[in-house]
Amino acid sequence: MASSPVYLFTTTFYVLSTTCGLSLATTIPFKDCGTQNGKVLKVDITPCASDPCEFSEGQNVTAEIDFMITEQQVSQATLAASATIFGRKIRLPVPQPDVCLISGVICPLKSGVIYKMVDEIDVPRGIPSLRAKIPLEVTLTGFDEQFFLCGTIDVIVG
Numbered sequence: 001m002a003s004s005p006v007y008l009f010t011t012t013f014y015v016l017s018t019t020c021g022l023s024l025a026t027t028i029p030f031k032d033c034g035t036q037n038g039k040v041l042k043v044d045i046t047p048c049a050s051d052p053c054e055f056s057e058g059q060n061v062t063a064e065i066d067f068m069i070t071e072q073q074v075s076q077a078t079l080a081a082s083a084t085i086f087g088r089k090i091r092l093p094v095p096q097p098d099v100c101l102i103s104g105v106i107c108p109l110k111s112g113v114i115y116k117m118v119d120e121i122d123v124p125r126g127i128p129s130l131r132a133k134i135p136l137e138v139t140l141t142g143f144d145e146q147f148f149l150c151g152t153i154d155v156i157v158g
Contacts, residue, residue, distance in 0.1 A: 025064075026045060026051060027044055028045050028051055028052075028053065028153045029051065030043045030152070030153055031152045031153070032151050033139075033150040033151055034147050034150040035148065035149050035150050036146055036148055037070060037142070037148035038067055038069050038140070038149040039070055040066070040151050041066040041067060041114065042064075043063065043065050043066075045061060045062070045063055045064075046061070046063075048061075051154075052133050052155050053153070053155045054156045055123045055155055055157055056123065056158065057124065057125045057127050057129075058122060058123060058125050059123045060122055061120065061121055061122070063118070063119055063138075064118050065138070066114060066115070067117065067140075068112060068115065069109045069112070069113070070111060071111055073108050073109065073111060074148060075107060075142075076099075076100060076107065076108075076142065077099035077109060077140050077141065078097050078099065078141050079097050079098075079102070079138070079140055080094060080097065080138070081094050081138050082137050083155075084137070085128065085134055092121070094119070096119065099140060102117050102119050103117075123157065127157050129158045130158065131158055133154035133156065134157060137151070138150075138151055
């Protein structure tokens with residue numbers, strides 16, 4: 001059976017986009033900052049070619065976080081992000097803070113299931129250009145404000 005041109009194009013596009021995408025994303029070390037009921041398995045940031053990732057203000061960044069809940073079921077969760085600049089914690093805007101509405105996550109979150117959360121954020125304008133590591137904290141909290149995932153990565157804004 002001969003393959004149709006549309007099938008060949010679709011397959012080729014998928015393979016090329018997957019291969020090219022791998023060169024733009026970097027798996028980032030994720031430092032725990034108080035996780036109580038979960039585990040971060042992997043963090044990929046696109047575009048990112050090094051550790052720490054270097055961003056420019058206004059740049060669009062995609063984060064993929066693979067995680068799992070280790071103990072109890074979580075029926076609702078909120079995503080928050082902040083950066084510590086010159087010793088001051090600055091809350092960063094998150095386009096969709098309701099984790100249950102983010103692509104790749106279906107609530108309730110069940111113990112032992114691996115979830116892949118994919119979200120896009122824009123690096124805020126007005127952040128000073130720094131050639132130093134800036135801790136970026138990402139937290140997921142449940143309905144009782146318990147951090148079930150909390151971790152930091154280092155980034156450079158320049």
